[in-house]
Structure formats: C-alpha cells, structure tokens
Amino acid sequence: ETWRIRELDPDTVVFVDAVDLGAKPGDAAILEPDDLRAKGYDTHRAPLKLTMNYLAQELSCRCLLVAVQPMDVRQDAPMCAEVRRSARTLADVFAELI
Template sequence: MAVVGVGQTLKGDDAAGVLVAQVLVKRQRAGSSDAPRPAPFSLLVVEAAHAPENCTGAIRRFAPDLVVLVDAAEMGDPPGTIRWLDWRDTAGLDVSTHTLSPSMVARYLVAELRCEVALIGIQPQDTSLGAPVSPPVRRAVRTVADGLSAILLAPRPDP
C-alpha cells in the first residue's frame, strides 16, 4: 500500500495531505526501532507536495495494490471536514487545489499499475500564500493520520 500526501506547504491548509504524510513517516520511523513485530502491511509513504505526478516512479517501483491520495479538497463543506472520495466522481469538479487533478493522477496509476486508488479529501479554510494551517485542518490532519496509523502501522498479532 502507498499513501501519497499532496499539497503546497506554503499555501496554508493546502498542506493537509503533506502534513498527513509527514506524520506517518515520523510514526513509521519511530515504530521501526522498537516494534516487536512487523506492521501488517508493506507501506510506502510519499510526500508528493504539489506535483504527485513527479512521484509516480517511486510508486511504480513499489508496485502497491492500493494507493491512497490525501489532499486538501474544495468540497463546499465546513473547514476540516474529511471525506473518502471516489476519484472517478471528482473528474471535472473543483476538488483539488492543484493543476493536475486527483482523478488524472488516479487514472494514470490505475492504468499503469493496475492498482486500486482511494482519495481522502480534507476541506480547507484558507489556501492563500503564506497563510498558516487553520485549527480545523490541523485537527483533521491528526484524525486522518491517527486513523491511517492505527490501520497501517499497528503491529501484527502473534499467530
């Protein structure tokens, strides 16, 4: 499995996906030295910044069965709202703050890797240049990172 954090860290809440990836990387590294058993999944975490298309080589080499894209998504919801989005339903919608839409990245990954792709969207409050990450989005980042960590980084039970 691969988790790809997408976003521009200089644009406030647009950093949400990258922040989730950073938390996962930190937890993955912290757990690798003292975890008595391996995690249940082979996991690649990618901080893709604003151009996930530039990270497809690493994802292709890893060859995951599932890629989860995490991104700030303009969904018309209150700031910090988290939604699982079907990438096929995001084509043509203003769901991402980036020039290459999640649906285009997902379509490429599905065609190239024959993998499943999921999209976690976090509703931003402010994506203007130089803005700080808002409290609702910080909470959402923590919620998403905690949920993914619980599933992906938890040690396997003894057989």
C-alpha cells in the same frame, strides 16, 4: 516514472489533499477518481483525476483521495485548527492501518 510506487506493489494508493467540499473546515471525505472533475481549473499542474487514473491503470491498483475541507481555499493559505485536528486524526488512522 512510477517505479518507486511499483516496487511497493500497492493494492491502493491514497492521496490526501485540501479540497473545497462545500463542508465545514476539517470535514473529510474519501473520493474516487470519478468523483473529481474531469476538466477545470486546479491548483496542480496536472489534474489529480488524471494522475489517479494513470496510476490505477499503470499499477493495477485502486486510487483514493482523502479530501479535507480547508477554511481558506486559496493556495498557500495557512492551515486552520480544525484542519490540523483532522490531519492528526487521519495520521493516526493511517498509522493503525499500515
């Protein structure tokens, strides 16, 4: 159900997740749904690309992924200091934008 998001009538929906970008830990990138694999293994039950495309169609909005490179890509791995710094910086940026 999308009613909670729909009530907000967003122009853009932003997801934030750890993604193996092949970069240094803490590096971040903004990705569009087409930047993500259509098929393949994912730690999520539904591939994020599918979710992003669904919301974009249902809500007539833009969906973006702010991807942060983790040090350890295993599920439930602890967050490293570099990722913590990036998360704080991203939170500050989002707070200013919203």
